[in-house]
Amino acid sequence: MLSALPEAIGILLSVEGILVLVLGTVLGIILGAMPGIGSTVAVAIVLPFTLTMGQAPAILLLLAVYAGSVYGGSISAILINTPGTPQSAATCLDGYPMAQRGEAGIALGWATVASVVGGLVSAIVLIFAAPQLAAFALQFGPIETFALILLGMTCIVSVSTGSVVKGLMAGMIGIFLSTVGGDPILGEMRFTFGNWQLFAGFNLLAVVIGVFALSEVFIRASAPISRVSDLVAFNGIVLPSWQMWKGRLRNLTKSVAIGNVIGVLPGTGAATAAFISYAEGRRSSPNRDGFGKGEPDGIVSSEAANNAVTGGALVPTMALGIPGDAITAVMLATLTLHGITPGPKLVEDNPTLIASIFAGFFIINLLLLPLGMMLSRVAAPILRVREAFMMTAIVILCAVGIYFVRGNPFDLLIMGGAGFVGFLLRRQGVPMAPLVIGMVLGPTLELTLRQGLILTDGNFLAFFTDHPIAMVLAIAALLALSLPLWRGLLTRRAA
Amino acid sequence: MQRFANERVIVQMVLLIVAVALYASTFQQSFSASDVAQSPMFFPRIILTLWIGLAIIALIQTLRVQQTQTPIASWARIGVVIVAALIYTNVIGAEGFFLPSVIFALICLPAFGIRNPFMIVLFAVLVPGALVFLFNHTLGMPLPTSRFTYLF
Numbered sequence: 001m002l003s004a005l006p007e008a009i010g011i012l013l014s015v016e017g018i019l020v021l022v023l024g025t026v027l028g029i030i031l032g033a034m035p036g037i038g039s040t041v042a043v044a045i046v047l048p049f050t051l052t053m054g055q056a057p058a059i060l061l062l063l064a065v066y067a068g069s070v071y072g073g074s075i076s077a078i079l080i081n082t083p084g085t086p087q088s089a090a091t092c093l094d095g096y097p098m099a100q101r102g103e104a105g106i107a108l109g110w111a112t113v114a115s116v117v118g119g120l121v122s123a124i125v126l127i128f129a130a131p132q133l134a135a136f137a138l139q140f141g142p143i144e145t146f147a148l149i150l151l152g153m154t155c156i157v158s159v160s161t162g163s164v165v166k167g168l169m170a171g172m173i174g175i176f177l178s179t180v181g182g183d184p185i186l187g188e189m190r191f192t193f194g195n196w197q198l199f200a201g202f203n204l205l206a207v208v209i210g211v212f213a214l215s216e217v218f219i220r221a222s223a224p225i226s227r228v229s230d231l232v233a234f235n236g237i238v239l240p241s242w243q244m245w246k247g248r249l250r251n252l253t254k255s256v257a258i259g260n261v262i263g264v265l266p267g268t269g270a271a272t273a274a275f276i277s278y279a280e281g282r283r284s285s286p287n288r289d290g291f292g293k294g295e296p297d298g299i300v301s302s303e304a305a306n307n308a309v310t311g312g313a314l315v316p317t318m319a320l321g322i323p324g325d326a327i328t329a330v331m332l333a334t335l336t337l338h339g340i341t342p343g344p345k346l347v348e349d350n351p352t353l354i355a356s357i358f359a360g361f362f363i364i365n366l367l368l369l370p371l372g373m374m375l376s377r378v379a380a381p382i383l384r385v386r387e388a389f390m391m392t393a394i395v396i397l398c399a400v401g402i403y404f405v406r407g408n409p410f411d412l413l414i415m416g417g418a419g420f421v422g423f424l425l426r427r428q429g430v431p432m433a434p435l436v437i438g439m440v441l442g443p444t445l446e447l448t449l450r451q452g453l454i455l456t457d458g459n460f461l462a463f464f465t466d467h468p469i470a471m472v473l474a475i476a477a478l479l480a481l482s483l484p485l486w487r488g489l490l491t492r493r494a495a
Numbered sequence: 496m497q498r499f500a501n502e503r504v505i506v507q508m509v510l511l512i513v514a515v516a517l518y519a520s521t522f523q524q525s526f527s528a529s530d531v532a533q534s535p536m537f538f539p540r541i542i543l544t545l546w547i548g549l550a551i552i553a554l555i556q557t558l559r560v561q562q563t564q565t566p567i568a569s570w571a572r573i574g575v576v577i578v579a580a581l582i583y584t585n586v587i588g589a590e591g592f593f594l595p596s597v598i599f600a601l602i603c604l605p606a607f608g609i610r611n612p613f614m615i616v617l618f619a620v621l622v623p624g625a626l627v628f629l630f631n632h633t634l635g636m637p638l639p640t641s642r643f644t645y646l647f
Contacts, residue, residue, distance in 0.1 A: 052636065165556065169510070169549040175542045176517070183535035188526050190535050191517065214580065221576035224568040225608040388607030392600050393622055395580055399587055399596070400626055404636065409588025416584035420577060427565065428506045446538040453532040 008355035011056050012363065020053070021360060024061040025367045026375060028068020033075040033379040034390060035082040039270075040326045040433075041213045042069040045394065047205060047334060048401025055338045056356040062334055063357065064364045066327055067119055067310050070270060071368050074111040074303055075379050079104060079234055087270035087306040090278040094291065094298030096232075101294055105238040110296045111303045112237055112372045114252060118304035119365030121256045122263060122311025126318070127358045129264070130347065133319035137344030142455065143463050145343070146448035147473035149441050152322030154480035156434040164485060166430040174438025175445065177202050184447045197410045204333045204439055206411040209398050210418025211425075211432045212326070217391045218423035225387070234380055237373045240296070251285050251297050252304055259305035263312020270309040277305030307368075311361065318354065320344060322441070326433035329440045336440075337405070343444070502564060503557045511550040518543040575606040591641030596623035 011017050024046075031042035046065050050058035073088030078095035091111060098107035140148060156171040157164055180191045181201030192198040245252075255277040262273040281301030282291045291298045314331075316322045321342030323329035332342045340350060347354050402415045422432055456462040464471040521536040521543070531537060567573055583599040600619035609615055627647045631637045640647060 163553070163556070165549055165553050169546060169553055172542050172546040172549060173510075176539065176546060179539045179542065185533065186526070186535055188535045190524075190539060191520070217580070218573065218577055221607065222567045222569075222573040223565075386607075386609065388604050388609045389618060391607060392603045392618070395583070395599065395603070396596050396622060396626070399584060400592070400630070400638065403587065403592070403638065409639070412584040412587055416581045420581065423577070424506055428503050429562075442542075449538065450533060458530070458532050 004351035004355040005359070007352045008056075008359050011352070011356045012060075012360050016053075016057050017060070017356075017360070020057045020061045021064055021363055021367060022371070024064025025068040025364055025371050028065035028070075029072035029075070029368075029371060029375045030379055030382060031065065032069030032072025032085050033383060034385070035076050035080070035383070037069075037390070037394075038085045038216075039066055039069040039073075039087070040330070041216055041394070042066075043327050043330050044209045044212045045397055045401065047209070047330060048404050050334060051337060051405055055335075055340060055350075056353050056360070058334060058338055059331065059353070059357050060360040060364075062331055063314075063361050064367075066331075067307065067361070067364050067368065068371075070307055070310055071112070071115040071119075071303075071372060072379065073306075074115065074299075075108065075376055076383050078107045078111060078299075079232055079380055080383055085270075087274050087309070088302070089271065090274040090302035090306075091299055093278070093302075094293070094295050097292075097294030098296070098299070099232040099234070102233060103294070104232050104234040105236055106240060107294075107296070107299060108234075108237045108372075108376055109239045110299045112369060112376075113239060114255070114300040114303040115307040115372070116365060116369045117252060118256050118259055118307035119310060119368060120362065122260050122308040123358070123362040123365050124311075125260050125264075126311040126314050126361060129315045130319040130354075130358075133315060134344050134347035137320055138348065140344060140469065141467075142448040142451035143467045144469045144473065146445065146452050146463065147467075147470035147477070148320060148322065149445045149448065151473050151477040151480065152316070152320070152441055153437070153445070154477050156437055157481055157485070163429055166428070167434045170425070170430050170432065171434035171438040174435035174440075175442035176438075177207065177435075178439045178442030179446065184443060185450055197408075202439075203402075203405060203408075203411045203414055205337065205405050206402050206414040207418045207439060208330055208333060208436055209402060210415040211422035211435060213394055213398050214415060214419025215422030215426055215432070217394055218419060219426060220387060220391050222423075222427075234376075237376050239373075244296075247286055248297055248300060251281050252300050254280060254284070255301045255304035256308045259308025260312045262305070263309035264315050270306040270313075273309045274302040274306040277301045307365070314361070317342070318346060318357070321346065321444070323437055326436050329433070329436045332440050333436075503562065504554070507550065507554040507557050511547065511554060514543055514546040514550055518547060572606050576603060579603055579606075587639055589642075590639075591647065592638035593623050593627050593647035594641050596626075 027046065028042060031037050032039060042065050043062055046061060050061050053061065069085060070087055073083050073085030074091045074095065077083040077088040077091040078099050081092050081096040083089040083092055095107045095111065153171065156167055180198055182199065183190055189199060258277040258280060259273045262276065278298060278301045281297050282288050285297045287295050287297045313325060313328050317328040317331060321332065323332050335342050340346065398415065399412060402411050405411060426432060452463055464474055518540065521540055526535050579599055579602045583595050586595045597619045600622065601615060604615045604618060627638060
């Protein structure tokens with residue numbers, strides 16, 4: 001990968017590379033700051049526009065939007081007490097009280113520095129951990145890959161907020177949707193019911209945008225119209241001085257570590273990391289008494305952890321082809337749309353792409369500092385834009401984006417249908433992230449299962465008895481699946 | 496009665512019926528593969544069986560535990576937005592991007608509570624217009640055009 005670094009730097013320093021990094025980060029910060037859009041919808045809206053780009057710029061644009069939106073969420077959390085993204089919910093607890101005291105600038109300063117540090121460390125973790133993990137995974141045949149995908153599927157349990165059963169069902173619906181169209185081994189048509197438009201299967205992007213972005217618009221339309229929140233006095237970001245960091249560096253280090261570790265675990269996500277880190281900060285910080293009343297350590301705990309998740313979550317995504325959450329599932333979908341097969345061979349087969357992604361991700365996190373300082377002033381008035389304009393614009397932008405994927409109006413129908421079904425399912429508490437994860441991992445799961453059955457003459461047990469790595473992975477999958485269920489059972493008994 | 500005929504139960508029932516219908520449909524197609532494991536329907540049947548099992552558990556849970564559902568603030572608003580969005584995504588291919596987008600915005604903005612007619616018209620024309628200008632006339636990536644003119 002190191003040998004590919006000069007070429008990767010060339011890509012990053014090209015006009016397209018610089019534009020993508022800067023515009024993506026700007027867009028991410030602004031979209032992340034808008035309450036209700038969130039990182040997943042932000043990435044989903046931008047995704048179709050990447051189809052005209054090269055592989056590296058496309059992924060870099062999404063990464064920039066992702067990292068930018070996670071940071072951008074803190075702007076609305078601090079200025080209007082409404083987290084732009086769920087991952088910034090913990091930031092409200094101390095950010096808004098500080099803003100009410102007239103310290104909005106310094107509160108955003110703490111958030112910015114913590115986010116940048118969290119993001120940069122996670123980029124370093126990504127650079128070192130992903131190639132090692134991928135190198136180990138290169139020993140995997142179809143059976144080990146099948147067990148690995150099974151393990152990846154268990155993250156469905158973690159991302160199933162509310163009901164594990166409904167999350168698993170959404171996962172099954174996603175896997176089923178991935179089977180529509182040509183059979184991966186024989187090429188025979190399945191579940192097309194004579195409709196030739198379905199021969200190539202459901203367009204993953206149309207489904208993703210439908211269930212995330214369009215259904216969000218419908219959810220908003222079904223809720224009471226929100227009032228524009230009051231903005232506190234704000235005159236730009238004020239960075240905390242070195243002196244102010246005294247006694248807080250330990251909390252920062254701990255929060256960054258928590259974010260990285262949680263990020264690598266599939267399915268846990270930035271919101272979980274932010275709250276765990278906040279709880280740990282509240283327990284161990286020397287300034288714990290001030291938590292919830294406008295204590296900078298509270299902001300640092302939340303923001304350092306949620307941005308540290310971004311790089312961590314990319315480790316299993318890039319090294320193994322296993323998405324940790326909905327956003328990384330969308331990233332994998334983008335790789336597929338650009339003709340790249342996600343998985344352990346990704347690092348070996350595409351060294352330039354991987355080197356530019358890793359180096360680009362580091363630069364994106366560096367850009368958060370100057371761009372965050374510049375944009376926070378611009379983003380503040382945007383927070384006052386009425387929801388109606390945002391929602392209408394989202395539908396129009398989604399339609400444009402989906403049309404450009406294949407130029408096929410049928411995809412717009414799929415998007416509309418997915419949006420409606422997504423709205424109905426979300427109202428019943430069925431999470432949408434498992435559906436997307438199922439749709440992304442489904443084809444590989446089926447292919448490796450059937451290849452494995454050919455290799456073992458139809459003996460499924462031999463998958464585990466003859467393949468120790470597969471057995472270890474399967475046990476890990478079982479544990480990952482049963483632990484949350486066991487924990488839930490214990491909690492219910494205790495209640 | 497309310498316990499058995501509410502939105503949650505109906506949606507869970509529909510999910511179960513769809514899964515069963517899809518499972519039944521797997522037996523109505525014939526394929527060339529002789530080996531069961533290599534049949535194109537082998538994997539979908541496993542997934543549909545799991546879907547059916549989970550749908551039954553979810554349905555039982557829904558019937559046993561009475562959960563409060565988030566109420567719809569305005570049926571008229573959600574109805575208008577959903578119907579407008581579904582029609583909009585349906586007609587872009589035939590009627591072009593610009594006109595359906597303008598009409599969609601003209602319907603959607605008042606539904607979301609915007610009452611200023613100037614703002615409604617301005618947004619409805621400006622946003623789709625800017626996108627048409629950007630994609631059709633600047634980037635050279637044409638959006639679908641209407642039957643009336645090739646310009647938009």
